[in-house]
Amino acid sequence: MTSPLMASPENVRRVACVGAGVIGGGWAAHFLARGYDVTAWDPAPDAGQRLRRLVDAAWPTLTSLGLAEGASADRLTVTGALEEAVAEAEFVQESAPEKLDLKRDLLARLDAATPQGVVIASSTSGYPMTDMQTKAADPSRLVVGHPFNPPYLIPLVEVAGGESTDQAAVAWASRFYEVAGKSVITMDNEVPGFIANRLQEALWREALHMVANGDATVRDIDLSITEGPGLRWAVMGPMLTFALAGGEGGMAHMLDHFGPSLKSPWTRLEAPELDAALYDAVVAGCDEAADGRSIAELVAERDRGVVEVLRATGRLGRGEGSR
Ligand SMILES: NC(=O)C1=CN([C@@H]2O[C@H](COP(=O)(O)OP(=O)(O)OC[C@H]3O[C@@H](n4cnc5c(N)ncnc54)[C@H](O)[C@@H]3O)[C@@H](O)[C@H]2O)C=CC1
Numbered sequence: 001m002t003s004p005l006m007a008s009p010e011n012v013r014r015v016a017c018v019g020a021g022v023i024g025g026g027w028a029a030h031f032l033a034r035g036y037d038v039t040a041w042d043p044a045p046d047a048g049q050r051l052r053r054l055v056d057a058a059w060p061t062l063t064s065l066g067l068a069e070g071a072s073a074d075r076l077t078v079t080g081a082l083e084e085a086v087a088e089a090e091f092v093q094e095s096a097p098e099k100l101d102l103k104r105d106l107l108a109r110l111d112a113a114t115p116q117g118v119v120i121a122s123s124t125s126g127y128p129m130t131d132m133q134t135k136a137a138d139p140s141r142l143v144v145g146h147p148f149n150p151p152y153l154i155p156l157v158e159v160a161g162g163e164s165t166d167q168a169a170v171a172w173a174s175r176f177y178e179v180a181g182k183s184v185i186t187m188d189n190e191v192p193g194f195i196a197n198r199l200q201e202a203l204w205r206e207a208l209h210m211v212a213n214g215d216a217t218v219r220d221i222d223l224s225i226t227e228g229p230g231l232r233w234a235v236m237g238p239m240l241t242f243a244l245a246g247g248e249g250g251m252a253h254m255l256d257h258f259g260p261s262l263k264s265p266w267t268r269l270e271a272p273e274l275d276a277a278l279y280d281a282v283v284a285g286c287d288e289a290a291d292g293r294s295i296a297e298l299v300a301e302r303d304r305g306v307v308e309v310l311r312a313t314g315r316l317g318r319g320e321g322s323r
């Protein structure tokens with residue numbers, strides 16, 4: 001870092017949200033609910049009203065989930081100038097439109113206006129920070145903090161630095177998001193789209209291909225997920241879910257059994273070679289994720305979770321069954 005990091009992640013009191021649309025507004029609601037003071041700036045003339053509407057609409061949900069001590073929607077200040085929004089900020093979350101030139105200019109402007117030693121994060125859905133930090137005088141404090149919509153409900157944030165980012169800023173941001181109640185993946189490799197969007201995008205592109213090709217309707221696509229794998233994914237990730245497809249043999253048996261399907265034309269994406277290194281990494285990763293739980297325990301856990309998801313979404317007890 002060009003300057004030492006200012007506040008410790010645990011001591012941050014004031015956050016600036018720059019860009020206050022769907023995501024910036026969602027971030028503002030999240031930070032307010034977690035008890036922070038929030039200053040926001042957005043160039044749109046109606047942005048202040050939109051932002052307050054979004055926060056007011058989210059507040060009953062956030063209240064039902066439990067607010068941090070002292071949390072209040074009244075601790076939101078909408079400023080008339082970007083410089084004012086960040087002047088006293090101890091963390092800045094940028095959520096402006098996904099346009100590379102705009103992000104480059106805005107991050108440079110934020111860097112110039114934000115007190116030294118304060119970390120600035122971008123909500124970008126996919127630009128590597130290396131591509132966005134090119135115009136900033138101090139790129140060392142710029143990180144990606146990629147949220148999921150709505151940021152006040154979906155826990156995940158993916159954190160990654162660029163080539164000119166100081167690793168201390170990446171670590172600081174990861175810790176700050178954790179303190180602020182998020183679930184964090186800190187990435188070592190700066191891959192475009194990060195992790196979750198690459199996975200979503202693979203599914204999304206295949207879905208578009210299937211619709212374009214007449215293989216499936218839009219309804220088929222949605223149903224295939226909400227009535228199928230999506231239920232399990234709310235409980236367990238795709239790796240551990242497939243480990244259970246291997247029965248008592250877990251992921252190793254699943255790979256032995258279905259590994260050859262990687263050569264089948266099941267997707268337009270090219271499959272990687274299932275060589276020994278990939279095989280071992282996937283099996284070992286599943287063992288680690290199981291964390292001592294047996295396959296039988298994992299199956300029971302998955303089943304309980306899926307029942308809860310079905311119950312929560314009003315989808316239990318359908319059908320007639322045998323009479
Ligand atoms: N919508 C989504 O599901 C997700 C979006 N993101 C990312 O969040 C960022 C914002 O996206 P959304 O909130 O969806 O867009 P949005 O269109 O809802 O909001 C963008 C806001 O930025 C404001 N703005 C325009 N020019 C600006 C500037 N120069 N400086 C500051 N603010 C400016 C606009 O007035 C608008 O209120 C993007 O980088 C996007 O990729 C990340 C995760 C999910």
Ligand SMILES: C[N+](C)(C)CC(=O)CC(=O)[O-]
Nearest residue numbers: 124125147148149197200
């Ligand atoms: C559609 N999107 C690429 C903007 C989605 C995201 O970036 C994350 C999300 O909320 O799914």
